[in-house]
Every structure is written in C-alpha cells, then in structure tokens.
Amino acid sequence: MDYRIYRLSPREWVLYGGEGIAFCALAAYVFYRSLAVFAVMAPLGLLYPLYRRRDLQRERTERLNLQFKEGISVLASFLSAGYSLENALAMSAAELAALYGRQSMIAGEFDRIAAGARMNQPVEKLFMDFGRRSGSQEADSFAQVLAAARRSGGELVEIIGHTAGIIRDKMQVQEEIHTMTASRVFEQKIMNAVPFGVVLYIDLTSPGFFRQMYSLWSGRIVMTICLVLYGAAVLLAKRILAIEV
Numbered sequence: 001m002d003y004r005i006y007r008l009s010p011r012e013w014v015l016y017g018g019e020g021i022a023f024c025a026l027a028a029y030v031f032y033r034s035l036a037v038f039a040v041m042a043p044l045g046l047l048y049p050l051y052r053r054r055d056l057q058r059e060r061t062e063r064l065n066l067q068f069k070e071g072i073s074v075l076a077s078f079l080s081a082g083y084s085l086e087n088a089l090a091m092s093a094a095e096l097a098a099l100y101g102r103q104s105m106i107a108g109e110f111d112r113i114a115a116g117a118r119m120n121q122p123v124e125k126l127f128m129d130f131g132r133r134s135g136s137q138e139a140d141s142f143a144q145v146l147a148a149a150r151r152s153g154g155e156l157v158e159i160i161g162h163t164a165g166i167i168r169d170k171m172q173v174q175e176e177i178h179t180m181t182a183s184r185v186f187e188q189k190i191m192n193a194v195p196f197g198v199v200l201y202i203d204l205t206s207p208g209f210f211r212q213m214y215s216l217w218s219g220r221i222v223m224t225i226c227l228v229l230y231g232a233a234v235l236l237a238k239r240i241l242a243i244e245v
Contacts, residue, residue, distance in 0.1 A: 003064060003105070004135035006057035013049050020048025030199045031223045033214045057135075060105075065136050067106035069171045071096055072142060072164040079157045085123055089114040109134075124150045138167045181241055188237050195230055 008016075024045035028038035074095050078088035093110035100107055113126040124147035131140035142163055149159040202209050213219035 002133045003061060004057075004133065006053050006060065008049055008053055008056075012052075012056070016049040016052045017046050020045030023048070026196060027227065030196050031227045032220065061135050064105050064134060065138055065171060065174075067096070067100055067104060068134070068136060068139050068142075069164075069168055070099065071106045071110055072160070072167065076157075076161040076164045079160060085156065086114070086117040089117055089123070122150070138171065142167060185241055188241065191237075192234055195226075 021042055022045075024041040025038055028034060028041055031037075071092060075088055075092045078091045079085065083091060089110060093107060093114045096104070096110055097107040102108075109130050113123065113130065116126045117123050124143065127139075127143035127146050131143035134140070145159065145163045149156050199210070213223055
C-alpha cells in the first residue's frame with residue numbers, strides 16, 4: 001500500500017460531496033439568493049471531496065507516524081532485551097497487533113517486514129520500502145539510519161534505540177503543538193460560520209434589510225467581493241494553523 005496516495009471510498013465521496021453541495025446552497029442563499037447561482041456552484045461542491053482528500057491523507061500520515069513511533073519503541077525494547085533483529089520484529093508485530101488491532105496500518109507493516117526477514121530479505125531494504133511508501137519523514141529517516149548501521153556493522157541496538165529516542169522527541173513536540181493549536185482550530189471553525197450566522201440572523205429579524213444587495217448589480221458585485229474575501233480568509237487561517245516541525 002502506498003500511503004502517499006489517498007483513495008476516497010464511495011461513502012466518503014457521498015459524504016463530502018453532500019457537504020460541498022450543502023455549503024454551495026448556503027453560500028448561494030446568503031450571498032446571492034439565486035437558484036441560478038446555486039446551479040453554477042453545485043458542480044464545484046461535488047469537487048469538495050478532492051480538496052478534502054488532502055486533509056484525509058495528512059491525517060492518515062499523522063496516525064501512521066504515531067503508530068510508527070510506538071513500533072520502533074517496542075522494537076528497541078525487544079532488541080535491548082537481547083532478541084535478534086528478526087525475532088524482535090516478529091515480537092513487535094504481535095505487540096502492535098495487540099495494541100492497535102490486527103487490521104491497523106503499523107501492525108500490517110511490521111507483519112510484512114517480519115515475514116520478509118524470515119525469508120532472508122534484508123531488513124533494511126524492507127524498512128526503506130516502507131519509508132518510501134509511507135510518506136513519513138520519520139519512517140524514511142529511520143530506514144536510512146538502519147541501512148547505514150547494517151552496512152557499517154555498528155552497534156545496532158544502541159543506534160536503533162538512539163534513533164527511536166530522537167523520533168519520539170520530535171513527535172512529542174508535534175503532539176504538543178497540535179494540543180496547543182487545537183483550541184485555535186476550533187475557534188477558527190466557529191469564526192468561519194459567524195458571517196453566515198450574522199447574515200441569517202439579520203435577515204430573520206429584519207426582513208428586507210439586504211434587499212438591495214440582491215436586487216442591484218452593485219450589490220451583487222459587493223457580495224461577490226465579500227465571498228472572495230471570505231474564502232481567502234478561510235484558506236489563510238488554515239495555512240497559518242498548519243504548523244510543521
């Protein structure tokens with residue numbers, strides 16, 4: 001499985017396509033009050049799953065990173081206990097299956113690597129293949145360090161343990177950043193809904209207040225500018241909150 005490519009399921013196409021169309025309907029009502037505009041915007045809503053796919057792929061990579069962090073920690077502990085690398089991989093696969101479930105991504109990958117090691121395939125090449133497919137910088141870095149250690153004949157247990165510690169520290173920093181920004185992400189989602197709420201509230205309490213904005217071309221131009229600025233603000237806020245380590 002190539003984790004760098006996310007394939008949407010039929011359920012996700014229906015779910016996120018419905019969300020996209022619903023947002024287009026809301027935007028067409030709030031900014032234009034026009035069925036014709038909604039008919040034009042609706043096909044764009046059907047493309048929303050393609051936009052959402054990037055977020056889903058990133059979320060899957062983050063889950064894989066967290067599972068991989070535990071995987072190499074378990075592997076390092078078995079190596080420290082005196083197991084050979086091949087036996088430590090088999091034991092780690094069983095431990096990860098108990099921790100995350102047999103169908104989890106990391107349990108399946110460790111099973112595959114352990115099976116390859118039993119067939120005398122080079123473990124470093126198996127990890128490098130996983131690092132390439134995972135799209136994870138941490139997994140790729142670990143594979144390269146493992147390959148270098150195997151070539152040089154260095155102290156494998158110490159090198160893997162040290163590398164695992166570095167990766168754990170980096171991912172702990174990422175988790176702390178996500179924790180600190182979680183409230184800001186939630187606040188941003190609320191702020192994204194505020195303009196629609198304000199317009200709908202005024203329209204409900206003061207009918208006709210925005211009549212000129214929908215009946216005159218100048219009003220439609222102003223509303224179009226507002227819609228463009230709203231979209232730009234949402235994208236900018238998302239980019240600001242996407243902090244990479």
